[in-house]
Amino acid sequence: MAPERASAPTARTKVRRRAGRGRYEREVIDSILDEGLVGHAAFVVERHPYAIPMLYGRTADTIYLHGSPLSRLLSRLADGVPMSFTVTIVDGLVLARSAFHHSLNYRSVVILGRGRAVREPALKLEALTALVEHAAPGRSAQARPPNEDELGATEVVELALDEASAKVRSGPPVDAPEDYALPVWAGELPLGLAIGQPITAARCALPPPANVLRYQRPRGETTAA
Numbered sequence: 001m002a003p004e005r006a007s008a009p010t011a012r013t014k015v016r017r018r019a020g021r022g023r024y025e026r027e028v029i030d031s032i033l034d035e036g037l038v039g040h041a042a043f044v045v046e047r048h049p050y051a052i053p054m055l056y057g058r059t060a061d062t063i064y065l066h067g068s069p070l071s072r073l074l075s076r077l078a079d080g081v082p083m084s085f086t087v088t089i090v091d092g093l094v095l096a097r098s099a100f101h102h103s104l105n106y107r108s109v110v111i112l113g114r115g116r117a118v119r120e121p122a123l124k125l126e127a128l129t130a131l132v133e134h135a136a137p138g139r140s141a142q143a144r145p146p147n148e149d150e151l152g153a154t155e156v157v158e159l160a161l162d163e164a165s166a167k168v169r170s171g172p173p174v175d176a177p178e179d180y181a182l183p184v185w186a187g188e189l190p191l192g193l194a195i196g197q198p199i200t201a202a203r204c205a206l207p208p209p210a211n212v213l214r215y216q217r218p219r220g221e222t223t224a225a
């Protein structure tokens, strides 16, 4: 098995509360990013913080975001303001015997840095392909690629995975010693993304392709270190 690429935490990415749940190996970070679907881009505008939900894609050491060049979000991020990008996967409810010890099983990643506009057409196309493939693997070989006008009407921002941390909680509830005798059910209730049946669009006479019919998110490691 290939050795894990460990990235040391920086002063800003070192997990403080429940530090044992902090993970810095790139394999763990990448697997959470690849399974997650949506992240939150956070940045400050006129001294007010915003956290905006967004789709994303990843190639190797870079996250890509996209949107309208007219969007305040994308134009700020393309300007290189300090930002963070957070991705969260909820794996389950952790139901303890006391309210205090209730928790969630989860995997999350926080990336810190500054965005950079991607304007070179070939790189932009690569980034947009990564975004499509992230949401729907196999789709970029099926759908018409963006034309020149569509590329021009899309802003793409990249964020390097230079400073990132993961945090992972898994397993059963941990109760206070005196509570184990309480007559209260305790355990885990796994949660996940539900994938429904495809709904074919009006004016489409084709059946859904296999990658849509068998759609699944890539499944990463779910246990804490």
Ligand SMILES: Cc1cc2nc3c(=O)[nH]c(=O)nc-3n(C[C@H](O)[C@H](O)[C@H](O)COP(=O)(O)OP(=O)(O)OC[C@H]3O[C@@H](n4cnc5c(N)ncnc54)[C@H](O)[C@@H]3O)c2cc1C
Residues within 6 Å of the ligand: 038, 050, 052, 053, 054, 055, 056, 065, 066, 067, 068, 070, 071, 072, 073, 074
């Ligand atoms: C799951 C998901 C994925 C998305 N993926 C993308 C993406 O990949 N690219 C993209 O450009 N956009 C995406 N959006 C939409 C995105 O969240 C913003 O709404 C959009 O980028 C518009 O930004 P703006 O700069 O025009 O808005 P802003 O000018 O930044 O927003 C003005 C105000 O509108 C409100 N607002 C903006 N967005 C939202 C929101 N999503 N929910 C509630 N209030 C909001 C806030 O109060 C904000 O201060 C996604 C939204 C969701 C929910």
